[in-house]
Every structure is written in C-alpha cells, then in structure tokens.
Amino acid sequence: MSELVLHYHPLSSYCWKVTIAIDALGIDARKQLLDLADSAQRSAYYALWPIGKMPLLVDGGHTVPETSIIIEYLQRHHAQQGVRLIPDDFDSALDVRLWDRFFDQYVMTPMQAHTADLLKAEDKRDPDTIARASDLLERSYAILERHLAGRTWMAGDAFSMADCSAAPALFYAVTYVPLSPEHAHLSAYLERLMDHPAVAATIDQSRDWFKFYPGRAGLSRRYFDPAEV
Numbered sequence: 001m002s003e004l005v006l007h008y009h010p011l012s013s014y015c016w017k018v019t020i021a022i023d024a025l026g027i028d029a030r031k032q033l034l035d036l037a038d039s040a041q042r043s044a045y046y047a048l049w050p051i052g053k054m055p056l057l058v059d060g061g062h063t064v065p066e067t068s069i070i071i072e073y074l075q076r077h078h079a080q081q082g083v084r085l086i087p088d089d090f091d092s093a094l095d096v097r098l099w100d101r102f103f104d105q106y107v108m109t110p111m112q113a114h115t116a117d118l119l120k121a122e123d124k125r126d127p128d129t130i131a132r133a134s135d136l137l138e139r140s141y142a143i144l145e146r147h148l149a150g151r152t153w154m155a156g157d158a159f160s161m162a163d164c165s166a167a168p169a170l171f172y173a174v175t176y177v178p179l180s181p182e183h184a185h186l187s188a189y190l191e192r193l194m195d196h197p198a199v200a201a202t203i204d205q206s207r208d209w210f211k212f213y214p215g216r217a218g219l220s221r222r223y224f225d226p227a228e229v
C-alpha cells in the first residue's frame with residue numbers, strides 16, 4: 001500500500017481537525033511539516049494545491065484537499081474496520097456534516113480573523129473586523145450552549161467528525177472570546193473534548209509550538225506558561 005502523507009503545521013486548527021480524525025480512525029499516516037513562510041516549500045506546496053490552504057492529504061498519486069473531504073476519504077479508504085466518524089445512516093450523517101460545517105464557518109472563521117488581525121502591524125489592525133468576529137463567536141457559543149444541553153457529543157451518541165472540528169475551533173476561539181458561566185454545557189463539552197485521547201495526543205504534539213501562537217496570551221496555563229519560555 002502507498003504511503004499516506006499529511007502536509008500540516010502543528011499550530012494550524014484545520015490540521016488538528018484531520019490529525020484528530022487520523023488518530024480516532026486508527027490510521028497510520030506520515031505527517032510532513034509544512035512551513036509556508038519558506039518560499040521553496042511554499043511553491044512546491046502550491047504546485048500540489050494552488051489554493052495553498054493546509055492540510056493536504058497525499059495518498060500515492062492522489063491529492064485530497066479540504067478537511068471534511070479528507071476525513072470522508074480517510075474513513076472510506078483507510079479507517080480501521082468498523083470505526084466511523086461519519087455514520088452510515090443518511091440522516092445521522094447529515095447531522096454530523098451540519099455541525100462540522102457550523103464549526104468551520106461560524107467558529108473557525110471568526111477565530112482565524114482574530115489571529116490574522118494579530119499578525120498585522122499594530123497600525124493596520126481593524127477593530128471593526130474584530131468586533132464582528134467576536135460577535136459571531138458569541139452568537140455561535142449561544143447556539144452551541146442550547147444544542148449541547150443533555151448531550152455528550154455534537155451529533156448522535158458517538159464522537160464524530162463534528163467533534164474533530166469542534167476541538168481545535170473551540171480550543172483557539174476561547175483564547176480570544178472566553179466562555180463565561182452562562183456557557184456551562186459548552187464548557188463541560190470543551191473539557192470532554194480536551195480529554196478525548198485523539199484530541200489530547202494532537203495537543204501534546206503541538207505544545208512546543210504554542211510560544212509562536214499569536215493569541216498565546218489567552219491560552220490556559222495548562223497548555224502554555226509564558227514563564228517557561
């Protein structure tokens with residue numbers, strides 16, 4: 001069988017979504033560190049996937065972009081027998097895809113807007129963009145809080161692709177817009193996610209990189225202590 005390679009970066013939230021899925025599906029894949037700031041790596045990567053977003057899965061001669069598609073592909077072609085992140089039942093699968101999309105569109109995107117703003121020179125930062133991003137995060141948290149009452153995972157009874165998206169999206173989002181006491185269900189869910197073995201393994205592999213995360217001031221001391229840098 002050809003080698004599976006995932007082009008990734010240990011700080012990238014979308015890469016976490018896939019590394020969590022790889023682990024949960026019991027798949028062996030080589031993780032190839034991608035540094036888009038390096039011009040040679042960047043042009044080689046753009047030759048593979050001209051959109052230039054990571055991660056990217058390469059399976060022999062076949063390249064698979066876009067995290068949700070990568071996870072569907074991995075489940076179909078490489079997962080351990082019987083292990084599922086997207087259920088076989090159509091309506092249950094649709095629910096997983098809905099919440100996966102929710103996290104990508106309404107949590108990851110505003111969270112990334114915060115990171116992108118911090119990467120700009122101070123005089124180029126845009127408070128209006130940040131206010132809009134924070135407002136969207138607050139509204140998403142309120143929807144999630146209602147949805148999670150009485151639930152363990154986002155969709156159905158089992159850990160799914162929706163939870164793979166939720167873990168990195170929420171991990172980083174709360175560094176910019178923290179949860180408050182009114183988010184009791186969401187806070188408990190975030191703790192459950194952090195305790196899931198596949199999530200914990202991905203976070204552990206990224207710990208040494210947190211000192212480079214632009215929003216590190218908001219990271220819990222469980223993950224990053226500025227005094228140790």
Ligand SMILES: N[C@@H](CCC(=O)N[C@@H](CS)C(=O)NCC(=O)O)C(=O)O
Binds near residue numbers: 013014036055068
């Ligand atoms: N829709 C894409 C989003 C991927 C994405 O936004 N990746 C970020 C890293 S978390 C990226 O590649 N950023 C680098 C860039 O935009 O140059 C997916 O699901 O794969």
